Amino acid sequence: MRRFMLLLGMGYAVLASGACGPKPTRPVGAAAVANAADRLIALLAEGHPADETDEDGITPLMWAARYDARQAMRVLIDAGANVNARDASNRWTPLLHAIHRQHPDVVTLLLAHGADPNLATPEGITPLMMAADDATPAIARALLAHGADPRVEGPGGGTAFTQAVSGGALSDVTDRPLLGGCHPETVRAFLAHDPALRIPASFAGRQAIWWARFHGCEDVLRMVGLDQAGPLLQTITGVGLIHDAIRPRRSQPAPTTADDPKRQGDR
Numbered sequence: 001m002r003r004f005m006l007l008l009g010m011g012y013a014v015l016a017s018g019a020c021g022p023k024p025t026r027p028v029g030a031a032a033v034a035n036a037a038d039r040l041i042a043l044l045a046e047g048h049p050a051d052e053t054d055e056d057g058i059t060p061l062m063w064a065a066r067y068d069a070r071q072a073m074r075v076l077i078d079a080g081a082n083v084n085a086r087d088a089s090n091r092w093t094p095l096l097h098a099i100h101r102q103h104p105d106v107v108t109l110l111l112a113h114g115a116d117p118n119l120a121t122p123e124g125i126t127p128l129m130m131a132a133d134d135a136t137p138a139i140a141r142a143l144l145a146h147g148a149d150p151r152v153e154g155p156g157g158g159t160a161f162t163q164a165v166s167g168g169a170l171s172d173v174t175d176r177p178l179l180g181g182c183h184p185e186t187v188r189a190f191l192a193h194d195p196a197l198r199i200p201a202s203f204a205g206r207q208a209i210w211w212a213r214f215h216g217c218e219d220v221l222r223m224v225g226l227d228q229a230g231p232l233l234q235t236i237t238g239v240g241l242i243h244d245a246i247r248p249r250r251s252q253p254a255p256t257t258a259d260d261p262k263r264q265g266d267r
Contacts, residue, residue, distance in 0.1 A: 035069035057088025133168035158204035
């Protein structure tokens with residue numbers, strides 16, 4: 001998948017670093033990061049809202065999700081914290097924050113309390129697409145078990161499955177290695193959930209296969225039925241990717257009078 005498109009990826013790198021670096025500036029957020037359940041209970045009793053946001057619109061539940069502070073999360077959820085809130089920068093939910101920091105137990109906790117496994121970013125990146133970057137499949141399995149859809153298309157036409165096959169290459173959403181790698185267990189988890197999943201005959205599909213071949217991921221290629229490909233096919237696939245990337249869109253013919261409702265009404 002194309003770095004979930006290069007420009008989007010650059011933006012996410014900045015936004016993700018902005019979410020990783022700062023510390024919470026509000027009392028409830030600070031207590032959440034410290035996993036200080038008793039302090040949280042006292043602050044909430046004093047009238048502080050459970051969804052008290054900081055300057056970046058990050059809620060205490062998001063901070064707790066990023067820091068694996070599960071005791072604090074339970075207090076906040078019991079107090080009515082919104083498990084599907086979005087921050088002001090990335091528009092990420094607590095679930096996306098937890099996936100970004102690779103906390104499978106936090107993901108499971110959020111899903112058990114109503115977090116939407118298909119709630120995507122405004123650009124169309126789903127939690128499952130983000131989880132597909134991971135070489136370990138625990139988070140992807142949890143999302144799939146709670147109804148995450150592996151067939152949803154995101155930026156560039158890629159899916160969570162193509163992202164898993166590519167090994168996370170060029171996504172730049174999860175701070176993983178830019179060139180990806182071999183993630184056979186993650187691919188296996190997708191196919192165990194839905195054996196009918198296939199690589200689409202599209203730019204995103206061809207790119208996923210190209211990266212799997214580039215890394216020599218024989219197990220992955222075997223699982224998707226492309227283990228017999230040699231260097232020649234790899235070269236041909238690379239040429240096809242270049243063709244897909246540079247070919248101009250076909251111009252659409254101008255509508256005829258019969259096709260144009262407005263012009264029909266003028267007759």
